Amino acid sequence: MHRDHHTICIDRVHPDETETLLNLYVDLFHDREPLTKCLGLSRERMIAVARSMYMANANPISRGFCWMARDGNAAMREIGFIACDDPAAESNQPVPENLTDHERERISALLALMEEIRRPGKKRIGSEADKCLHIAAVGVAPGYEGAGIATSLLQKALADATARGFTHAFSECTSIASRKCHEKIGFQSLHCVAVNKFSVNGAYPFSRSTLAICLLWKDLAKRAC
Numbered sequence: 001m002h003r004d005h006h007t008i009c010i011d012r013v014h015p016d017e018t019e020t021l022l023n024l025y026v027d028l029f030h031d032r033e034p035l036t037k038c039l040g041l042s043r044e045r046m047i048a049v050a051r052s053m054y055m056a057n058a059n060p061i062s063r064g065f066c067w068m069a070r071d072g073n074a075a076m077r078e079i080g081f082i083a084c085d086d087p088a089a090e091s092n093q094p095v096p097e098n099l100t101d102h103e104r105e106r107i108s109a110l111l112a113l114m115e116e117i118r119r120p121g122k123k124r125i126g127s128e129a130d131k132c133l134h135i136a137a138v139g140v141a142p143g144y145e146g147a148g149i150a151t152s153l154l155q156k157a158l159a160d161a162t163a164r165g166f167t168h169a170f171s172e173c174t175s176i177a178s179r180k181c182h183e184k185i186g187f188q189s190l191h192c193v194a195v196n197k198f199s200v201n202g203a204y205p206f207s208r209s210t211l212a213i214c215l216l217w218k219d220l221a222k223r224a225c
Contacts, residue, residue, distance in 0.1 A: 007073045008069055008070070009070045010068070010069050010070075010152060011068060012064055012066070013066040013068050013081070015061055017061075017068070022051060022054060024068070024078050024081055025050060025081065025083065026046045026050065027141075028140070029046070030043050030046055034174045034175065034211045035110075035172075035195075035211065035213065038206050038209050038211065039110055040106060045099070049107070060083060060085040063085075063086070063089075065085055065086070065157070066082065067082050067153055067156050067157060068081045069081065069140070069149050069153060079140065079141040080141060080144065080150065081139055081153070082135065082138045082139075082153035082154065082156070083137045083138075084134060084135055084136055084161075086129055086131075086132070086133065086134065087134045088125065088126075088129040088130075088131065089130070106205070109200055109206070112198075113193070113195065113213075118172075118215065120190045120191055121170045121217055124217070125168070130164065131166060132168040132170060133157065133161040133166050133168070133169040134170060134171070135171035138153055138171075138178070150178075150181050151181055151184060151185060154181065154185055155185060157169075161220060168217065168218065168220060169217075169218045169220060170215060170218070171215075172213050172214070173216055174211060183216070185218075187216040188216065188217055191214070192213065195212065195213060196208065
């Protein structure tokens with residue numbers, strides 16, 4: 001279906017809209033996004049984990065690092081979002097305490113996987129805050145894909161980061177479409193990790209996955225061609 005891009009409005013997420021953002025995130029990612037499927041959490045658990053991250057003090061929403069896209073032709077319905085953070089400033093986000101042993105094991109394995117994926121970038125980032133923006137998640141509702149909304153969300157986040165004095169940005173892409181979207185605006189691949197080959201203490205927690213995650217990096221001082 002053709003979407004009129006001129007009716008799409010992108011606004012910064014206000015702290016009062018946190019619950020709206022979390023529900024949109026889960027609606028778009030649960031049972032759809034490849035890495036989220038690897039984690040295998042129920043919708044309710046996903047909400048719990050997201051709340052622990054985005055309702056804590058100094059969270060990405062309170063720092064103005066999240067935006068939502070709305071459709072002006074559909075009563076300003078929320079149809080997309082981008083959630084970013086500063087990994088140097090927000091590296092100790094709490095995790096819910098009421099997880100099962102299996103859920104805690106999966107989340108711990110995922111965190112270790114993300115650490116491995118980000119290793120080349122961390123060597124460049126260092127530990128200085130307000131330097132490198134992490135694109136944590138970008139989602140667009142079914143029926144709105146291909147209208148340039150994800151690209152607009154990315155451009156909005158990068159423009160804001162540049163204005164704040166950030167010098168770099170990075171993202172983990174779990175699909176070819178996501179990778180192409182990032183590369184379109186100047187991101188370059190640092191490396192890729194085959195999820196099924198990732199091991200923790202001799203075990204392969206995601207051995208059944210066919211997913212490969214690419215770490216993409218952008219120097220904000222350089223313009224896309």
